Amino acid sequence: MKKVSFSRKLLYSLWIMGFALLPGTAIAQDAFELKAALTYNFAKFTQWPESRLNEMSAWKICYFGNQYHDSFTGLANKTLANQSVTVIQLSDISKVEQCDVVFIDAKSRELTHRLLLAVENKAILTVSDISGFEMQGGMIEIVEQDKRLYFKVNMQILEQSGLKVSSQVLKLALEVKR
Numbered sequence: 001m002k003k004v005s006f007s008r009k010l011l012y013s014l015w016i017m018g019f020a021l022l023p024g025t026a027i028a029q030d031a032f033e034l035k036a037a038l039t040y041n042f043a044k045f046t047q048w049p050e051s052r053l054n055e056m057s058a059w060k061i062c063y064f065g066n067q068y069h070d071s072f073t074g075l076a077n078k079t080l081a082n083q084s085v086t087v088i089q090l091s092d093i094s095k096v097e098q099c100d101v102v103f104i105d106a107k108s109r110e111l112t113h114r115l116l117l118a119v120e121n122k123a124i125l126t127v128s129d130i131s132g133f134e135m136q137g138g139m140i141e142i143v144e145q146d147k148r149l150y151f152k153v154n155m156q157i158l159e160q161s162g163l164k165v166s167s168q169v170l171k172l173a174l175e176v177k178r
Contacts (some may be wrong), residue, residue, distance in 0.1 A: 031144075032067060032070070033074070035068070035142055036063075036071035036072045036075060036103070038149070039061065039072075039101060039127045040061065040075050040080075040085075041169075042127055042151075042165070042169065043059065043080055043100065044080055045166035045168070045169045046163050046166070047163065047164040047165075047166075048100070048123050049162040052162070057083070058083055058085065058086045059079075059080040059083055059101070060085075060086050060087075060088055060098055060099045060101070061075055061099070061101045061103070062087075062090050062096065062098070062099035062102045062103070063087070063089060063090065063102070063103040063104070063105070064091075064102075065104070065105035065107050065108050066089075067105065068105055069089060072087045072089070072103070073087055075087050093111060093115055096119060096124070097118065097119075099124055100125065101124070102115065102119065102124060102125070102126050103128065104126070104127075104130065104133075105128070105129055105130070106128075106130050109130050112128070112133070112138075113136075116136065116137045116138065120137075120160075121161060123161050123163055124161065125139055125140070125161075126138045127141075127142065128142065131143075134154040134175075134177060135177075137154070137157055138154060139157050139158050139161070139163070140154075140165075141154075143174060145174070150173075151172075152175040152176070153169075153170060153175070153176045153177065154177045155170075155176055156178060
């Protein structure tokens with residue numbers, strides 16, 4: 001019974017992601033909300049190491065950038081793996097280790113190098129809309145192309161961090177770097 005429930009959740013979430021990603025679908029008017037929702041869905045379909053899960057009391061989704069405040073705050077009443085989601089706006093890199101997921105927006109580009117050093121080989125999912133993010137060592141880059149949102153995945157960095165993204169999500173990726 002659990003498999004059916006999980007499969008339905010997976011299909012529903014992938015359908016929502018697919019709606020945002022399929023050719024012919026224009027980007028939703030509020031791209032910030034869509035990027036926050038994608039970040040949540042990436043977390044939902046990522047497998048963390050057991051040691052990291054044992055440390056957690058709630059999922060912490062962190063983000064940089066004031067422009068995303070309302071979009072990420074809306075995730076605070078959601079759950080991941082039957083645990084509540086806490087949303088944290090970061091202003092500096094020093095607090096990033098408390099996060100399970102970090103979204104860094106293009107306006108915070110100058111923090112990218114320090115962020116990637118701070119999370120290197122740690123089970124912290126990194127997502128961004130910064131051009132070239134996955135090539136610089138980020139895990140998932142959200143890309144706007146032809147007025148649609150797509151994403152690229154850096155499998156090598158995910159694996160070094162002990163994270164695994166669902167194969168169903170990888171099928172939707174524009175590009176998977178191995």
